Amino acid sequence: MPDLERYAALDLGSNSFHLLLAEFRDQRMVRLHTDRSMVRLAEGLDEERNLAPAIAERALAALHRFRPVLTELPTDHIRCVGTNTLRTAANADGFLESAESILGVPIEIISGIEEARLIYSGAMAAADGPPRLRCIVDIGGGSTELVRGREVPHRLQSLYMGCVSFSKRFFADGILSTNTVNHFERARRAARAELQELQHLAENAEVVGCSGTVKAVARVLNGGELSAIKREDIDKLAEQVAGARHIADLKLPDLDEERHPVFAAGLAILHAIFCELDIQSMQVSPYAIREGIVHDLAGRLHGGDRRADTVATLMHDGKVDAAQARRVGDTALDLLNKLRPDTPADQRQRLRWAAQLHQIGLALSHSNFRKLGAYMVEQSDLAGFSKNEQEHIAHLVRNQRGRIKPRREHYGFRPNPDLLLCLRLACIVHRDHTDRAVNDLELKARDDRYRLRIPQEWLEKNPAIEDLLYQEVDHWQSQPLMLKLDAV
Structure with a gap:
């Protein structure tokens, strides 16, 4: 079996850290290597939920031991999850930054419900x-x-x-x-x-x-x-x-x-x-959570991503207009390809999910649908998603139009303005729920600004969109990268 079918799961638990290296043979998971370090991370939380430096160092030492097992694997074949203590630690950012630099892969903080789902998946595998x-x-x-x-x-x-x-x-x-x-x-x-x-x-x-x-x-x-x-x-x-x-x-x-x-x-x-x-x-x-993580990883890479099922359920329950979600998603990704053709696959997928869910709040309120939709995405227990993924998608949903609301950046949350711009422009292009091609539009990024070039003929055919685009230019004036619109 080639290494491409090998997967690694890391469980950064409150009592112990576990590593599992496994591969699939004839659709059956085989454990190749396991390791455990009893770090008792929860022992290091004080009354204010701060993680003690000595406990953090003990935990980082364990990750140094795990690191060699991961070096030969593609990063998308590795999933590292943090559970209860890392969910609650007030000063987790510094630890996570050090831990990720050691492991070379992101650490996903997951909810208790997502932890339960992965445990169930692992137990069922046995x-x-x-x-x-x-x-x-x-x-x-x-x-x-x-x-x-x-x-x-x-x-x-x-x-x-x-x-x-x-x-x-x-x-x-x-x-x-x-x-x-x-x-x-x-x-x-x-x-x-x-x-x-x-x-x-x-x-x-x-x-x-x-x-x-x-x-x-x-x-x-x-x-x-x-x-x-x-x-x-x-x-x-x-x-x-x-x-x-x-x-x-x-x-x-x-x-x-x-x-x-x-x-x-x-x-x-x-x-x-x-x-x-x-x-x-x-x-x-x-078996337990680690085996569940491995099965989840294999599913993501072979057409069984649980997150896609979760989004589909949300769309159904929220009575989302699937045709409009498709329009906005397709156009947003077309614009992203023009802007940053080398955007990683996970960022592209995040943009697609945000487009699919951008109108989910309409089932509750027309005037506050963006705020309510963002709250639903961020605060719900979404199977397959980490808390960081939910926060990023919620940020896109909240800021799909209007004034761009600032939000404190922290470790694990660095909003991508490219995704936000492409989603917002796609929402403008399809504000009237009409199919409309953007082949003639050019979108580039310079050192200090984005530049959108549109044929004058296209604008004349869509006068309402022209006004919305100039409003969009105004909304980006306060952002690190401003937006310039050129009609040619």
């Missing part, structure tokens, strides 16, 4: 037998994901509880119980409170657990094997841990030393899930 209703459980360092589905996920949940965050909250000094307070019981009750109204997720479903906490509990209960976790066994284990005085007192068989400090917190969450969802048995999956 599932045997005919499709059946399943409930997938994954306890991470900073969040816990639960998914109910059959062939596709039907319900996705991401809860703000994880083995590292609960360790900091309930077992910061390592004490499990005292004469007056049982901290393990407090942690379990807190987890059960988070699970309220989710009891139905496991109803009539096969329950499957993924990742470190579930695997650690399975090994402790089953002599080192990843066999099913039975209710009566985890009840006894939880009782044993709840009766211990200190984490250091836990002498459990087949427990990885690196997992030891967060084991009690993870067990409290897992046992709460068993109790609250009335689970009697949980199978253990060898």
Whole structure:
């Protein structure tokens, strides 16, 4: 199998960083190399959600170790995702900049719901037998994901509880119980409170657990094997841990030393899930988010991009005029080809999606459709998209016409004015929802301005568009690159 069919997935989790190198053979994924570093990123967050420098350095050192595996792969065969801690860290920008310079690929911060979707995809890749209703459980360092589905996920949940965050909250000094307070019981009750109204997720479903906490509990209960976790066994284990005085007192068989400090917190969450969802048995999956990322990557490159399905669903639900979305998208891309013929494929695709969604807010309001559309794109849980991608598309949707609203740039968000100009011009050309060719238009970029050259005859045929174009020139006067219109 050529290297072009190899993929790498990096999961920058709150407890550990994981790397997976895999390839597909006869449409079957084969894991070639795995690596893990227990960085406990969530441990480094202070009360103001700032990441401690020492923890950041520990995490960057792990990425240096991962880097050699990535050097021979095309960048579009690599996907690196950041989860709960990087979603919440107030000072994540500096860390992300350093991390990306080490890895040589962008890091995508994903929502909890997108994390759940990828976990489900990974677990399903390892599932045997005919499709059946399943409930997938994954306890991470900073969040816990639960998914109910059959062939596709039907319900996705991401809860703000994880083995590292609960360790900091309930077992910061390592004490499990005292004469007056049982901290393990407090942690379990807190987890059960988070699970309220989710009891139905496991109803009539096969329950499957993924990742470190579930695997650690399975090994402790089953002599080192990843066999099913039975209710009566985890009840006894939880009782044993709840009766211990200190984490250091836990002498459990087949427990990885690196997992030891967060084991009690993870067990409290897992046992709460068993109790609250009335689970009697949980199978253990060898796959999780990393395998889901690899399958997602392969789909993007072979015509199965989940993001395209998400956009199509949004267009349908928002009653978007598909013909107008096509017109604007085609013209925007034609103009971009004239302006920057070497624009990367991901930027072109971003422009296409923005054109498809530029009128989505009309289903709610005619006067505020741009603002509402941008809000919907940025704040919704969009399957397949990173938070950065949503922010970029929302910026385009918000600024498709009128005054260009400034927005603070930050790491991961550097708006591309080329895309914005081409979208805005395409919206002007097709403001009346009419097909109109732009073959005779020339669009170039100079050092300090864009230049749009239009035949006078074309303008005379479209007088309303001429006025809109001169208004557009005015809107770009305050931008770093101004727009000049030449009628020839």
